[in-house]
Amino acid sequence: MFDVEKIRKDFPILSREIYGKPLVYFDNGATTQKPRCVVEKIEEMYYNTNANIHRGVHFLSQAATDEHEKARRTVRDFIHAGKESEIIFTRGTTEAINLVASSFCREFCKPGDEIIISTMEHHSNIVPWQIQGDIFGVKIRVIPINDKGELIWDEFEKLFSEKTKLVSVMHISNVLGTINPVEKIIEAAHAHNIPVLIDAAQSVQHTPIDVQKLDCDFLVFSGHKIYGPTGVGVLYGKENWLDKLPPYQGGGEMIATVSFAKTTYNELPFKFEAGTPDYVGSTALATALDYVSAIGLENIYVYENKLLDYATEKLLQFDKMRIIGTADYKTGVVSFLVGNIHHYDMGMLLDKMGIAVRTGHHCAQPLMDALGIEGTVRASFAFYNTKEEIDRLVAGLERIIPMFG
Ligand code: PLP
Numbered sequence: 001m002f003d004v005e006k007i008r009k010d011f012p013i014l015s016r017e018i019y020g021k022p023l024v025y026f027d028n029g030a031t032t033q034k035p036r037c038v039v040e041k042i043e044e045m046y047y048n049t050n051a052n053i054h055r056g057v058h059f060l061s062q063a064a065t066d067e068h069e070k071a072r073r074t075v076r077d078f079i080h081a082g083k084e085s086e087i088i089f090t091r092g093t094t095e096a097i098n099l100v101a102s103s104f105c106r107e108f109c110k111p112g113d114e115i116i117i118s119t120m121e122h123h124s125n126i127v128p129w130q131i132q133g134d135i136f137g138v139k140i141r142v143i144p145i146n147d148k149g150e151l152i153w154d155e156f157e158k159l160f161s162e163k164t165k166l167v168s169v170m171h172i173s174n175v176l177g178t179i180n181p182v183e184k185i186i187e188a189a190h191a192h193n194i195p196v197l198i199d200a201a202q203s204v205q206h207t208p209i210d211v212q213k214l215d216c217d218f219l220v221f222s223g224h225k226i227y228g229p230t231g232v233g234v235l236y237g238k239e240n241w242l243d244k245l246p247p248y249q250g251g252g253e254m255i256a257t258v259s260f261a262k263t264t265y266n267e268l269p270f271k272f273e274a275g276t277p278d279y280v281g282s283t284a285l286a287t288a289l290d291y292v293s294a295i296g297l298e299n300i301y302v303y304e305n306k307l308l309d310y311a312t313e314k315l316l317q318f319d320k321m322r323i324i325g326t327a328d329y330k331t332g333v334v335s336f337l338v339g340n341i342h343h344y345d346m347g348m349l350l351d352k353m354g355i356a357v358r359t360g361h362h363c364a365q366p367l368m369d370a371l372g373i374e375g376t377v378r379a380s381f382a383f384y385n386t387k388e389e390i391d392r393l394v395a396g397l398e399r400i401i402p403m404f405g
Pocket of ligand 1: 092095172202
């Protein structure tokens with residue numbers, strides 16, 4: 001499939017030691033590590049090709065502009081969008097959702113209108129809608145989940161009414177690993193003429209995505225979770241929606257003409273890219289996407305599922321192990337609790353063994369409330385992780401669990 005040991009050499013940080021132990025990095029859901037080519041691209045841009053883009057006639061400005069626009073085409077191809085004008089660079093998933101929430105509610109919503117989200121959403125797909133709710137009187141309706149951490153389909157269908165304006169759901173849960181049936185969700189919403197936003201923050205790095213096949217209206221993701229740099233992300237939107245949405249922020253680049261009497265706006269995608277974009281970030285993100293494409297997302301999906309299956313099997317050998325999230329279709333993430341051991345204590349002790357996991361509510365407090373827990377320990381995988389690292393986690397738990405009696 002692919003040579004994991006060879007791949008690991010592309011990620012210098014993986015050979016670090018933490019407290020004298022080789023690092024086991026299982027916090028990929030929060031952010032992924034960066035291959036050397038991504039860091040080198042950032043360096044290369046700043047050393048050789050740095051100038052503000054779009055506005056300059058000089059060589060460097062044109063070269064940087066070319067890199068940024070080439071990056072846009074790389075993103076377009078990566079998610080199989082039809083047009084590069086449908087790719088908006090943002091600061092990340094959070095900003096992309098805020099953009100849609102703000103512009104969409106301003107243009108299309110009136111008091112009492114509803115946005116459907118789900119119980120398992122990350123705060124960044126809850127709070128932007130609540131903020132717009134305060135401004136425009138928009139309410140959220142929430143799809144409940146079952147004990148396995150799957151959306152309850154019948155309840156979802158009942159949420160549609162003449163007040164529904166948009167469905168905004170995550171593709172893969174950052175806590176449960178659940179793969180939501182987004183194709184079906186989009187089909188059902190479209191049957192009611194309702195557009196759908198897909199939060200792909202936890203899916204674009206684990207599974208191939210074709211926005212045209214999916215037929216989603218908006219899709220968002222963060223560069224740093226797919227081996228790219230922090231501070232850059234993507235909003236994909238169908239052209240007919242983006243055309244209708246008003247700008248999110250004002251400033252340079254997003255305008256056609258400005259006068260004190262009236263300002264007109266630029267064409268897509270620039271209408272949504274006010275100010276100097278992170279052109280170094282966008283080009284390094286493109287490098288990351290090329291890197292991932294070379295390995296192949298199909299291969300990545302298969303490999304990471306093997307890791308997940310292995311980890312699940314090993315973890316279930318512990319007596320008081322409770323896996324949080326047992327959906328029929330899941331990937332990438334295993335969340336767990338053991339007996340009454342606090343997730344934070346577990347995380348701290350694993351850290352001392354060089355094992356990085358995340359603990360807490362994972363920015364999904366409403367999900368924690370629904371599950372009746374405060375938080376979990378989460379191991380989230382990337383294609384550079386190995387079964388041996390899972391064995392290290394298991395060995396760590398073998399030492400930690402008896403400490404709590
Ligand atoms: N949505 C999901 C499902 C996530 O897991 C995350 C981050 O963990 C986000 C949104 C927010 O991403 P960012 O902080 O990169 O904007």
